[in-house]
Amino acid sequence: MSNPAPVAPSPAVARFMDAQIEMAHGAGGKATRRLIDGLIAPILIGPTAELGDAALVELGGAALALTADSFVVRPLQFPGGSIGELAVNGTVNDLAVAGAQPRTLLVTLVLEAGLATDVLERELRAIAAAARRAGVSIVGGDTKVVEHGRADGIYITTAGIGIKDARANLSAALVRPGDQVVLSGYIGDHGCAVMLARGGMALDAALMSDTRSVWPMIDRLLDAVGPSLRWMRDPTRGGVATALNELARDTNLAIAIREERIPVRDEVRGVCELLGLDPLHIANEGQFLAVVAPEGAHDALAAIHAAGGHAAAIIGEVREVPVRTVIAESAYGGARVIDMLVGDPLPRIC
């Protein structure tokens, strides 16, 4: 998640002052930002650490992208996927949006004593199948076991190593007013599918997680408009709203999106209305956001469409002001500020 290249002068980061860790600190929104920027990153990486999806480093003469994620999704299985697939695709996508071709994975497991072997085997097969589909090889890992009641079935951590793609030159520092914001497809499918899988909701929507590798789409995108591509991000925990707020903060610019252009399925809209949530805050697992120079926007969209992302859309643009702010404009001329996710309406979504 770290890219140590400084992007824009940030205001001083507030030290993390909460006395203890709460679920909201893991939700990917404001509380997570405060924990990461105010405590974890300054100690582990350094006072001026800027965090991207994957770190770009040179090792032994190779330009590599490195990333790691832990997966604690509950339940382990949900329509459209399971923790094993998520653990592969989530890490592969962090490499892809950093402009790196995913190549190699390490997989570690923390197993809860009492876990049924057939559940473990099912998730191992899900990991292997997702890795095969994503074209990455699993080269190692580790397995630990903790007492019953000290985990929740299986927690999976994947570390991914990719090779930086020469066609990609991505940085928030390259984003300019007028650049277009492209979204790869429907939002909120993953978060809503997991919520429905937990049951207890008088709702029977046919929703599936969108978990998949986005590298094939990004590969086409790099071919079509590589030099026009400025920035990418996969809007997982915290959703599109959080990813765009991070972009606004890192660029010191404004992001204006058009509400009616954002692809949202009726089922997702229904679940969100029922729960008082904004689809822009719901986690996605198989989507990405791209900022493209104006002259490349049309071709970028065509490339994603051609790669199977039929719902992809240009959802907005970068503006000068209001700085560090995301604005959603409606077709009728209204506008509202879109904040990062606050609190944790959806614990353990990935």
Add this chain to the structure above:
Amino acid sequence: MSNPAPVAPSPAVARFMDAQIEMAHGAGGKATRRLIDGLIAPILIGPTAELGDAALVELGGAALALTADSFVVRPLQFPGGSIGELAVNGTVNDLAVAGAQPRTLLVTLVLEAGLATDVLERELRAIAAAARRAGVSIVGGDTKVVEHGRADGIYITTAGIGIKDARANLSAALVRPGDQVVLSGYIGDHGCAVMLARGGMALDAALMSDTRSVWPMIDRLLDAVGPSLRWMRDPTRGGVATALNELARDTNLAIAIREERIPVRDEVRGVCELLGLDPLHIANEGQFLAVVAPEGAHDALAAIHAAGGHAAAIIGEVREVPVRTVIAESAYGGARVIDMLVGDPLPRIC
């Protein structure tokens, strides 16, 4: 932990038949082997996967070593170290014994809701300090939070990337009868220190974990006897007995060790006698085993001594028979077979 290079023809691996996961499957001994060789490795890596401490892969023209480990040690702090230090040194050492210079770490955290921020901060500082001492940079990671009662304070996963050292050419396939087995220092300190830290034992031994990076010692060793060095391993979970049994199995040879040459502190001997354990089965965190061609053994020992490993010793040798067996001989002419660790006397030792 994986090295896909086939080493010796292995008998067919039995499929893992246990119906559920038990603590013993995480102890690093026979049950762990059955789980890894009979279920996890065949599905994730392939049917003929041979597992080392780190995978050696070529990526983007660079010869890299990759490894990942999860850490679930209980309690979080113990004399001589804590989970944060362990998470750095354990992964760094897996790279070092693979003959790679540790360079870069990714760190992911699974935090239990309710964890005190000062405990988290203490472990973050332990991670940062250990990384500094080991000369590795932390470039990224991830943080997840689970409900209170779904973890045990903090679980840490570290992935490490190292650069293969040109002085090292290590493989069980290179081990020959007559090669000498060198041990870097006292065994059992880590496992006994963690056990004592759990309390409940009417024993007040002054024992400290041996957690440290072994790379400085291995660096000296490679300088001194690089071409004579055949194989290395860090004897963590399952102890020296398990590491040597894996060597015997992978080489199809015998390993004969001399009991009286194995450096064991009186305090470790005392704890083990009290609990009916063999120090050879106790986990170490800052030691390594090396197999050296006979002509290099003396210089290898001298190099480890010079690097601060004052208790290092030549503890035995490789023989033709009995194949796939570890034998411990006493000074009085007795001999016993040393098996891998069976069961889990020491859960969550790392």
